Amino acid sequence: MDLTPNSEQQALLSATADWCRDNMPLEQARSRQPALWNQLAEMGWLGMTAPGMDLDHATEALVFAELGRHLAPVGMISSAVAARWSGHQGKTALALLDRDLTGGLLRVYDAPGATHALGLVGGLAALTALPADLGGEPGLDLSAPLAHIDPAPPFTALGDPRAALHLQLVSAAFAVGVAEAARDMAAEYAKMREQFERPIGWFQALKHICADMAVRSAVASSQLLYAACALDAGDDDAAFHVASAKHLADQAAIDNGRANIQVHGGIGMTDEAYPHLCLKRAHLLTFVAPPVRDVILGEAA
């Protein structure tokens, strides 16, 4: 039993952080260039979860939390799942069905350049072919182009039910990253911004908001790593642990996203500042493989 990253994982993690900082900073999340996807493919970020790469879920959770912390494109989530379970390498768009069933409205994120989109249909991870040249405009989340298809085309479920758990795990990792990004942004601002002739982080009212952000992040990231290990181990409770991780990660991302805006005060309400990017991403992620209450309660058959 060991829930701390080993030296290899730590090295990968800091390499990921460095690369993200240099090539995919959070501050540019509102206008990701299409060329970024070529870079992601070239650097191997899209193929790292392919079966031949033997990347375990634990390492994957660490890396995707780091990617999520920089508000990496959400299409990386679907691409990671498709690469592991369907053989689709490269870019796979993210599909969100408005009712978890085909026939309703389909939202597609990061469609340009992708031939397929992956989403959750009836509890299973499933793929659909995309019309050529599907583009999109930013929606609530400003980082990714969003396209609509109505009614949704048919999907083909992936054979392995673990693909849905994988989708939930990777999206939970992204949410953990968002929660951490918002926590750090708030803490940095609280140290720098002065009122009443001292940093606002000196005041307990602000300090405790930040402390709660740290608690939520620690809770969510610990459960994420445990869930990833449970999936790696083929644990009977893996579905429970992954669903719990997603639930806590979404909660942390939203609550920290909101708290971050509050800590920033007036500037936090502006389009030019960065806090809203985290909050909007957090809201988007809650719709990706949302946890089922009965699974967490242990009521599911």
Next chain:
Amino acid sequence: MDIQFSPEEQRFREECRDWLHTNVPAEQRPMDAADAVEFDKAWQRRLFDAGWAGINWPVEYGGRGLSIVQQVIWLEEYARAHAPWIGANFVGVNHGGPTLIINASEAQKECHLPRILKGETIWCQGFSEPGAGSDLAGIKTRARIEGDELVVNGSKIWTSFAHVADWQELVVRTEEGSQRHRGLSWVICDMHAPGIEIRPIRKISGQVEFAQVFYDDVRIPLENVVGGLGNGWKVAMSTLSFERGTGFIADQVKQSQEIAELLERARATGAIRDDRIAEQLMQMRAEVAALRAMTYRNISEVVRSGQPGPEASVIRLFTSELGQRLERMALLLAGDDILDFRYGDDNQIADYLRGFAATIAGGTAQIQRDIIAERLLGLPKSR
């Protein structure tokens, strides 16, 4: 990273389970305070004789010298077997003992550690004062040096087990005129010494479980100072960091038992069909799982680096608040039966009422948040 225990650890788990299965007493801990202490001592002795006391304590002081992972496995199985609460041995085993292991002289360790483990001596804590709660450095209880003795005058408060304790971990001001963290000493005080007066205090749960202790020219041999005169703050902090690190694993393990019981009750009564209750239970079941994950992560950190990570303070805060929400839920499920509570009842309502201690004792939830913000996030110190 993995959550698998090694074959050796799994064998150890089997051993724990087997022994607990045949040895956990069927009878409840007695209600009467004096009987309860005898019960606690006898149970501690039984644990010691069978080799289950001080699993990760050094062998030379009566422990087993095993790893902290094995200690966690033991506590997990202990909770699962519904073994008795540690009771009056809490301070000695979980607080005083570990502090002595880190800070005490060989003579002090040899004298006290085996007795603690055997359940022969009961310890209590003397940190808080009427005027020094969250602001612990405001300690006023003073000790002047006379020859080879300290002479103590003052008062301590919220001292659990004071009336049954043999020894106390006492922090006093040994340097006259010293301020704040300086000039304090951590001493072993004989609770049977002349000049000690104990006034019991009743809690809102009706139980008389703590007390105010008065010291009137109480004489303590200088050799009872632990970690050197004037180093009391440092010694006390090593205890508190232990508390914030691994000292509460037993509580954390117990909470997974509690959420399982609450779910069972909610299913049995049909309360689980109430969406508001189901939502809260879902939240707590996920959080209890996360708490175990955090605990494992912290333990892994201890194994890897020798000390708990900075996130240990998060665990302490999270455990205490989660525990209170579990207690609140137990009350919600009990419905209007709670209205018939009477002083003297020792049930879930008493647990709920005495459970406020979790976010007050050993540093309030507010102090814990200050610590998290300052040490984890680097926010400026406001105190």
